Amino acid sequence: MAEPGDASGASREDGAAASAGSPARAGSPSPSRRVRSEARLVRSLGVPALFTIAGAAIASSLYFSLGLVARDALELTPLAYLAAGGFFAVTVMTYVEGSSLHPERGGAATFARYAFDEFWSFVAGWAILLDYLIVIAIGALAISHHLAAFWPELGRPGTEVAGAAVALVIVVRANVRGLSPGRLRRILWLQLLNGVVLLAVIVVGAVVAAGSTAPTEPASLPIWTDFVFAAIVATVAMTGIEAASGLAGEIRPRARELRRVVAMVAATALVLFLGVSIVALAVTGDGAALGGRYLEAPVLGIVASFEPPALAQGFGYAVGAVAAIVLFVAINTGMLGLSRLVYSLATNRQIPLAVGRLHERHGTPSVAIAGAGAIALVLVGTADLEFLVRLFAFGAMLAFAIAHVSVIRLRFTEPEARRAYRVPLSVGFRGAQVPLPAVLGAVTAIAAWIGVLALSERARIAGLVWMAAGVVLYVVYRRRQGGSLRARETVEPEALQEARPIAYGSILVPVSGGALDDDIVGTAGRLAGEEGEPGEAGPMIEALYVFEIPMALPLDAEVSEERLMAARQALARAKEVGEEYHGVEVATATTRARSAGTAIVEEARRRGVEAIVVAAEEPTRIRGGALLGGRGGARQRFVGEITREVLERSPCRVIVTAPPAPEPDPAPEPAET
Structure with missing residues (x-):
């Protein structure tokens, strides 16, 4: 979700070669060695890098959201995922247009900066920061439950938290050291493997369901409030859109390629969402079955119903192994998106520079990464998947509402600005072309956010406390710096690099x-x-x-x-x-x-x-x-x-x-x- 053009100063790759005897210091990057490495990598991958990151979120979300969605939506689970897939598609369009107009890292925060001001930019960024933390925590918690296919003890209380802690330590260490060249390419191949496994589950599940002689149970329909919340929960995959938009300015796809990205991501979401949810109902016979024993590992619940038992066991091992790896990758992708968002917030003086401080040698926001790991571990300690997913919906719907409204407003404030991609189906209104999909996305996101406030007391309290704490932090920090709450104020990336005397003994x-x-x-x-x-x-x-x-x-x-x-x-x-x-x-x-x-x-x-x-x-x-x-x-x-x-x-x-x-x-x- 980027456009052709130069990267911002914080992420531009050093292009000129040093002269003879003039050293380029990889140990104290400016910009960081990690940023240059990422830039070279994502440019070499191009459009597949965008699809890889967005696809990773889509695939991984099925491994922990399906149980909650099926429990609440019951027989209407495919319809809930269809609604989520439609919202996903219009949100992808909005993000692609916004990123092509202003190719800077930050996603919704960047759109709000240009459409409104720094305060609303911070609100969007702070909400997405909450979502990154929750996705990291959920992914870590779900890893142990999928590895329970090999050793059941890993899915028990206490053990699951220990397994999540190990995963978080590994992720934090890897992200502090930085993105190594080739990692996104390996993730791309892993996503292809995961797609093959999920498609195999869909096909074999359909065959098993067709040959089943079990009596058909009467349809169980949910109450409307449960269905609405199930559809909201199904949107958990959308953090991939934010993470992919963080590559803005570092990938230079053409307009045709951007349209292809939109089509590929939307099609992937719909095929996987609908295919897996339909097979889940056909095989298990009741959506509530996945919301019990297999709540944290619903795809394992699907394959456990396969016949004969040897087939179920084989698929259980395959799904358990692939899901654990995919979830681990999703945690890494979430941490990557979080670190890039923190970098953007810090360089725009929206959070204290100390939070975005870069590691002396690796050039990564190590303070933020370590802090995110600690907060995620606290969230894991709750071991309450339902609460975490509902809290995610609070932050996601708020951020997506701001993103949609921002892109609509930019059609009025910057009507002539070059856009490599435009959301289709626009209508004229007061001299501007208003994109109807973005309007639909904005209305849906606002309604869903209000629904979270009304239907989930714990998520409402925790979400409002998080947002209030962020606003207080923003106001106090800006006032102490003598700055405006609404005007943009930036610092050079070098200000985040801790200056220490360098000794070469x-x-x-x-x-x-x-x-x-x-x-x-x-x-x-x-x-x-x-x-x-x-x-x-x-x-x-x-x-x-x-x-x-x-x-x-x-x-x-x-x-x-x-x-x-x-x-x-x-x-x-x-x-x-x-x-x-x-x-x-x-x-x-x-x-x-x-x-x-x-x-x-x-x-x-x-x-x-x-x-x-x-x-x-x-x-x-x-x-x-x-x-x-x-x-x-x-x-x-x-x-x-x-x-x-x-x-x-x-x-x-x-x-x-x-x-x-x-x-x-x-x-x-x-x-x-």
């Missing part, structure tokens, strides 16, 4: 005997030379030469004299160059490994160095090298394999020295005539 410098060795040793020498103090031991450069041993040979195979001589010369030159800097000592060493990148990382960890200085790949004339002077489109791996592995796995700061830009080719002499 020991630096690892891998050398290879190449032309860049002098540059990288010189860079290390200048950094180390700044740290020397009279009367103290001098800073140390540790020059390392790695012998890569092919897999065909044992690791202790004899190294040729020619390679040994090259290593000695490279290390001797490194020592000569490094010790030209005052007070710097250079130690030399060699090591053997299958992979030079792995060896560098392991040596850095073993020696406890404070930084690694490496060289980027040389400029290339083939596709993918444009970032460092080559030609052709960008590719994800903008440096060589060794440098990339060091950047991803290093236990310390990494300083990359780029090669000098090549001299331009001389202009051809004019031909004589």
Whole structure:
């Protein structure tokens, strides 16, 4: 849910290559290394990245919402999901238009900022923040219940909370370290696998139901209030829209691709929602059956009704394993969306900068991520799925109502602004084209929010307390900063990076005997030379030469004299160059490994160095090298394999020295005539 165009300053990828000897510090990113890594990744995936994140929420929501929806809607469960799917479709349209008009991270908060002011932007963002916390908590709680397919004890009270705590710790740690390249691509393949499993459940369930000889029970119809709330609960999948809109500005799809995203996401939601809910009723015979024993793992309840028992057991294992992984991914996706939203709120001075503080090395909002993990664990401790889902509906309907109204208002305030996508079916009103699907979405969301207030006392109290606390925080913070409650005030992303003195007492410098060795040793020498103090031991450069041993040979195979001589010369030159800097000592060493990148990382960890200085790949004339002077489109791996592995796995700061830009080719002499 993004549009063609440049990313915002906070997320723009550094495009220019550093000059020779000029380090690009991966350890203290500005913007963060994580943001640059995400930007490269989502750009390389393009539209599939949007579908992946939205689809992850759709698929994962079935694994914990179906039981509640079926319990309340009974025989009308498919109709409840049909209503939710329709609302999902119009909301996707609204978000795509809003993100294409203002391609900034923030989703509903961004739309409200441009349509109204900062206060309403904060209200929308704070409501979505609540939803992210709840989805993370629900996903963590549901993981244990699905793993109970392998060990029933995991689904019992107490054990479920312990399992959720383990999942949350892993997610928090992974998100503090940042998004690794390739993760979204793996999630995409996982979503395809999950789709295959759910489609198999639908098909096999239909066959089982068709061959069943059990007597048909009379239809059980819900009271209207239960049905309305079931339809609201079914919208829990919509956090994926917010998470996908957080990629705005980092993906540049064309208008045709955006229309394709809308169609794909809406179709996926309708097919899965309707297919699974219809099969659930056909197999179990009563929607209430899924709201009892299998409330937290309803799809397991569906396959448990398959015949023969061996088929049920096989599907139980498959669904349990895939669901646990999908839910874990959904937690990660939720945490990713939360961290990006917190970053947006902090850089717009809507929450204290301390909340959005970036990790010193990883460049992630570690305070917010750790705090979100702790709050989610408290929510998990309630072990009350119904309360959590109803509280989610409170925040979601409020945020979606603001999003729909904002996009409608932007049709009046910015009628001529370029939009890569427009919500269809618009009618003229007072000089503007009003999108009827957005109007329908706004009316539905407002009515649903009022319904939550009227029908759920605990959700009403908890939701209003959360929103009131957020408004107080916003007002007090803005007033103390001497700012306006309505005007936009931004800070540079660097303000979120904690400024600490950087010491380079020991630096690892891998050398290879190449032309860049002098540059990288010189860079290390200048950094180390700044740290020397009279009367103290001098800073140390540790020059390392790695012998890569092919897999065909044992690791202790004899190294040729020619390679040994090259290593000695490279290390001797490194020592000569490094010790030209005052007070710097250079130690030399060699090591053997299958992979030079792995060896560098392991040596850095073993020696406890404070930084690694490496060289980027040389400029290339083939596709993918444009970032460092080559030609052709960008590719994800903008440096060589060794440098990339060091950047991803290093236990310390990494300083990359780029090669000098090549001299331009001389202009051809004019031909004589």
